[in-house]
Amino acid sequence: MRCFLDLSYDGTAYHGWQRQPSSISVQQVLEERLSDLLGVHTVVVGCGRTDTGVHASAFYAHFDWHGEFGPRFSDWKQAAWKLNGMLPPDIGVRRIFEVEERSHARFDARERAYTYRVHTYKDPFLEGRSARVYQALDVAAMNQAAAHLVFQGDFAAFCKAGGGQKTTLCDVRRAEWIETGSHTLEFHVVADRFLRNMVRAVVGTLLDVGKGRMSAAEVKRIVGSLDRNEASGSAPACGLYLSRVEYPFLSA
Numbered sequence: 001m002r003c004f005l006d007l008s009y010d011g012t013a014y015h016g017w018q019r020q021p022s023s024i025s026v027q028q029v030l031e032e033r034l035s036d037l038l039g040v041h042t043v044v045v046g047c048g049r050t051d052t053g054v055h056a057s058a059f060y061a062h063f064d065w066h067g068e069f070g071p072r073f074s075d076w077k078q079a080a081w082k083l084n085g086m087l088p089p090d091i092g093v094r095r096i097f098e099v100e101e102r103s104h105a106r107f108d109a110r111e112r113a114y115t116y117r118v119h120t121y122k123d124p125f126l127e128g129r130s131a132r133v134y135q136a137l138d139v140a141a142m143n144q145a146a147a148h149l150v151f152q153g154d155f156a157a158f159c160k161a162g163g164g165q166k167t168t169l170c171d172v173r174r175a176e177w178i179e180t181g182s183h184t185l186e187f188h189v190v191a192d193r194f195l196r197n198m199v200r201a202v203v204g205t206l207l208d209v210g211k212g213r214m215s216a217a218e219v220k221r222i223v224g225s226l227d228r229n230e231a232s233g234s235a236p237a238c239g240l241y242l243s244r245v246e247y248p249f250l251s252a
Contacts, residue, residue, distance in 0.1 A: 001065050003076070004099050005030075005044070010090040011055045012128050012238070018049050026050075026091060030061070033086040037079065038065060039072060047105040047245050048112065051197065053237030055129070057115075058244050062105040103249065111173070113244035114199045116187040116235065118207075123183075130184070131239030137210035139177050139185060144216035145209040146175040146187075148223055149202060156226040158205070160197035160234075168195055168226075177206070190244075200234035208232045 007030070015023035019031075027044060035042045047060040073079040076096040083093050117130040120137065149155075149172050156168040174190040187203055205222065208214050214232075222230045 002099050002101050002103055003063055003065055004097055004103070004105065005034075005061045005063070006094040006097070007059050007061065008057050008092050008094070009055065009059065010129075011050055011053050013090060015052045016050050016054065017046050017056075017059075027061075029088065029091060033083060034063065036086060037072065037083050038067060040067070045105050047109050048194075048242065049196075050240075050242055051200070051237055054240045054242070055238075056242040059242055060105045060109070060245050060247070062099070062103065099249065103247075108247050108249070109245050110248055111190060111192060111244075111246040112194060112242065113174075113188065113190045114194065115241045115243040116189075116199060116203045117184070117239045117241070118186070119184045121183040126184075128238050131236045133207060133211075135211060137185070137207070138212065139179060139210065141212075141216050142177045142206045142210040145206055145219040146177060148216070148220040149175040149189075153223075154226055155195055155198060155223070157222050157224075157228055157231050158198045158201040159195040159228060160201070161228065165195055170195065170198075175202070188243075197234055199240060200237065201228070201231050203235035203239070204232040207235060 009026050011026065014026050017026045019025050019027045027046060031042060031044050034044060042063050044061045044063045050056055069075060073082055080093050080096045118133055119126050119130045120133050152171040154168050155170045159165065159168050171192040172189065174188060177185055177187050179185045189199060189202065205219060209216055209219060
């Protein structure tokens, strides 16, 4: 039986989603607690890889189980409730549900969305959950620049070296900044797939546009260069959230 986990996590304390040889990860903690719940070693496959300190308000993972309902838990609703009691406060499971045997959390995802949160004033309640920028930003210019990112093509200019990607081609379907308050804003980006460190590199570049360090037209040139050295440095991890993952077999 193959099952999906619908979960979310605050990535502050973790070295990303994927297991690491000597650092704590979300995958490691989830696998250990799920194995304890099921009574058998269980491997969990995630829908993607988030970097150190990156959050996920929407994340899916799958695992295989060959047991039966019984004294450990009577159904998946109770299993999710018990698993949440075993997990630390910064990882939460919304539900566990059965899927077809060949369903895959990573390869079956048809679209992913990230949200990047920024604030331009000091707010202790946003610390670690949003990136602080120490000046006003030209949001209109940032959106003009972001428009150059909405296309299907090569995004090598925003790909961190050593990512192991077989291709740097992506289909970016949305890239837009939205002001959510007088001193807060969010960047929303949607694509079929994302490269390693891609969103943070894009945000870092767009923030430089907002600060007046480069023009919107310059971003178009950077995209065409296919050279990571041409783009700006990566924005801090704390502001980034994997916010949506879509599958053909799941309703919106």
